Amino acid sequence: MSWRPAGHDSGTGVPDPDPAPALSAALDRLRLSGAIFLRGEYTEGWAYSSIPAKDAAALLAPGSERVVLFHVVAEGRCWIKVEGSEPLWADSGDVIVLPYGDTHQMGGTSQAAMVPVGTLIQSPPWAEMPVIRHGEGGAPTQLVCGYLDSDDPLFDPRLKALPPVFVVSPPSGAARLFVRASIDYAVQQTSQVDVDRFTVPTHVPELLLREVLKLHLASAPAAERGWLGALHDPVTAPAVACMHAQPDRKWTVAELATAANVSVSVLDERFRTVLGLPPIRYLAGWRMHVARDLLESTALGIAVVARRVGYDSEEAFSRAFKRAHGQAPSRWRRGVAAQSATR
Structure with missing residues (x-):
């Protein structure tokens, strides 16, 4: 699949320059902090509704108005939607990004009752990364969830630089291997050692989000x-x-x-x-x-x-x-x- 941008004012016969180096340089300047904070082990059928965006920010990054949320589909297939949008589908290896942390719903391929996610997880504080196990015993879907905190205009919902939710499918090769390796490492290493927020290793979700944004924005x-x-x-x-x-x-x-x-x-x-x-x-x-x-x-x-x-x-x-x-x-x-x- 081509990741080249469209709509440039290039001269006839002159190929568009590769956007990757410039995008990488710009994204490297983003100030980000965050962590992997949750694993979900679901079986068909399943569906849940998230907590309100402000509550998620207060829980994950106290003092922040909003957080960037992302879900990596480690196994299986699922859909996600925010209010007023169509459901988006994601498969194993895909990354779902909610750049403004919008309240959302997720589910699998089978019909299932919508359950508030707050009823599926123990209330904080947590001694270790929580794991949600939910569903009716059918085919499995595994999600790894993370958050990032940033005050950059890229994540300002008033500018609408990004859709409220989007799915990135890293192409086969280095990008896809990087996503998988990053998540495997983060799941093994991330834990909560303070009472109010998750800690190390913050560099893993930062690098992951930059790579995903680079893939998504390369066609901008x-x-x-x-x-x-x-x-x-x-x-x-x-x-x-x-x-x-x-x-x-x-x-x-x-x-x-x-x-x-x-x-x-x-x-x-x-x-x-x-x-x-x-x-x-x-x-x-x-x-x-x-x-x-x-x-x-x-x-x-x-x-x-x-x-x-x-x-x-x-x-x-x-x-x-x-x-x-x-x-x-x-x-x-x-x-x-x-x-x-x-x-």
């Missing part, structure tokens, strides 16, 4: 030109937030400039300086990034995906997607499914 428009920096910029950040919040809206540069409280010319100049492309070109690239996520991790029809990213016509969307990714959306989805089946 202008990723190699300072995409993360745009979230810190006072001119580009408000406009980017608008486009991320409503990729289906028929945005004009004038509307985006109003949101940023600057003139059209200033907005255009700033986008070209920070991101290397004009605002509407960024919007087109972002729509393709969102579309790819929807095609990879939901069962939504092509026409529905097209409407979610601002296309009234399935045909127009298919042409745009093929220009961006080299394949029609239906073929892209079949390729993703085939890769998952061979893992």
